Amino acid sequence: MTMSSRLLAALFSAAISTTHLVTIAPAHGEAPAKPITTTVTATQVKHGTVNVDGMNIAYREAGDPKSPKVVLLPGFPASSHQYRNLLPLLSDRFHVIAPDYQGFGYSDIPDPAKYAYTFDAISVTMEKFLAAKGFEHYGLYAQDYGGPVGFRIVGRNPKALDWLIVQNTNAYEEGFTKVWDGLRGALWKNRSPETEKPLEDFLTHDAIKGIYLHGAAHPELISPDNWESDYGLMLRPGAVRLNLDLFYDYRKNVALYPVWQKFLRDNQPKTLIFWGQDDVFFTAAGGEAYLRDLPKAEMHRLNAGHFAVEDNAEYIAANMKRFYDKNVKQKK
Numbered sequence: 001m002t003m004s005s006r007l008l009a010a011l012f013s014a015a016i017s018t019t020h021l022v023t024i025a026p027a028h029g030e031a032p033a034k035p036i037t038t039t040v041t042a043t044q045v046k047h048g049t050v051n052v053d054g055m056n057i058a059y060r061e062a063g064d065p066k067s068p069k070v071v072l073l074p075g076f077p078a079s080s081h082q083y084r085n086l087l088p089l090l091s092d093r094f095h096v097i098a099p100d101y102q103g104f105g106y107s108d109i110p111d112p113a114k115y116a117y118t119f120d121a122i123s124v125t126m127e128k129f130l131a132a133k134g135f136e137h138y139g140l141y142a143q144d145y146g147g148p149v150g151f152r153i154v155g156r157n158p159k160a161l162d163w164l165i166v167q168n169t170n171a172y173e174e175g176f177t178k179v180w181d182g183l184r185g186a187l188w189k190n191r192s193p194e195t196e197k198p199l200e201d202f203l204t205h206d207a208i209k210g211i212y213l214h215g216a217a218h219p220e221l222i223s224p225d226n227w228e229s230d231y232g233l234m235l236r237p238g239a240v241r242l243n244l245d246l247f248y249d250y251r252k253n254v255a256l257y258p259v260w261q262k263f264l265r266d267n268q269p270k271t272l273i274f275w276g277q278d279d280v281f282f283t284a285a286g287g288e289a290y291l292r293d294l295p296k297a298e299m300h301r302l303n304a305g306h307f308a309v310e311d312n313a314e315y316i317a318a319n320m321k322r323f324y325d326k327n328v329k330q331k332k
Contacts, residue, residue: 043091045084049107052128058106059099059129060084062091068162068324069135072098073126075144075169077208077230077243078307079105082143086309089317093324094139099129101149103242105233112238117245119145119253123152130160139324141165144281144306145246148253151260158263163270163328165320166290166297168279168306171260175286177279188251196244203240205231215278215305222310264293271297272323274316276304298323 040046042064049056060080070090072083080098090096100107101122102115115121126149130138137160142150147169154161170176176184186195201207209227213219233239264271271294275287290297300319302308309316 045087050129050132052125055102055108057099057129059097060087061097062087063095065095067095069138070094070096071138072141073146073150075146081229085313093321112242112245117242118249119148123149127153137162139163142169143167144169155263158267161269165272167274168276168282170282170286171257172286172289174289175282177283179281191248199247203234203243212307214280216311217303218311261293270327273297273299276302276308279306
C-alpha cells in the first residue's frame, strides 16, 4: 500500500469512528427516533421545471400564490440566477417567479442548427410558461433581454401588466453605449464569420466577469458564482452559436422601439425605474428617455452597473414594496 493509499485509508477509518461516536442510540426498549422533516415555508425559494412546447423551462419561485404576482425576466448573459438574492427579499410580499429562457440557465438548450433563437420565440415560450404557472396578471421586472421579451408579451396582452419595473433595459436610441458599435456597424449590416468573430469576445470568461463588475459601487458584494456559472453554461454545445443568433436578432428589437414607446405612452403603466448609471451596455440617457413617455414614472438613479440588483438588492426590494403599496395596490 502506498503512502497516499494508507493516508486515505486512515482518513476513511477516522471518519467512520467519528460517525460512530456521534450516533445517538435509543434507550433500551424505545423505538428508534424518527428523522426530523422540516416544513417548507412560502417565502423559501423553490426550483422546478415546466414543459413548454417540448422544452423543459427551469425557474425559481417564492412567495404565497395568493399574493400579488411579480415576474422577474433576466438579461444577457445571465438567467434566473441573477435574482437569487432578490427572490427571498420579495417573497414576504409577492408571489415571485424568475424563469430561465430556453438556452439559458438550467432550461433545455435546443440545437441552434435546428431551432431558431429569436426574441419572438423566447417571448412566446415565456408567455406560455407564465400561463402554465398561473400568472395571468403581474408586475413585470424587465432587465436587459427582459425588456425585448417582456414588451412583446404585454404588447400582445396589455391587461396582463399590473405595473412595470424597468432596470437597465433599453427602448431608446440614445441608450446604446459604444460597445454596440460592432453589432450596429457590422454584424447587423452583413452577418458573416468575419463580423461575428469580434463579438465572440463578449462570451469569454473575462468579458462576462467584466459585465458584472463594471460600474459596481460595491464589487465586494458581487459573487464570483455569477460569472463562473454563466461561463460554465456558455461552454455547453451550441451556447455560443445561440448567443450569436440573438446578437443578430437584437436588430429587430431596435425596429420595435417606436412600438414599445407608443405602448408606454398609450397605457401609462405604473412604472418604477432602477437604472445603474455606469452600465457597460446602456447609457444613463437611455434610462432618462423613459420619462418622455412615462412622465409619472418614479426614477432611482443607482451608483451601479448592468446588474444593479447584485449590490442593491435590499434597496430595490424595499422600494418595490413601497411603490406597490402606494401606487398599485387597490388601484389596478
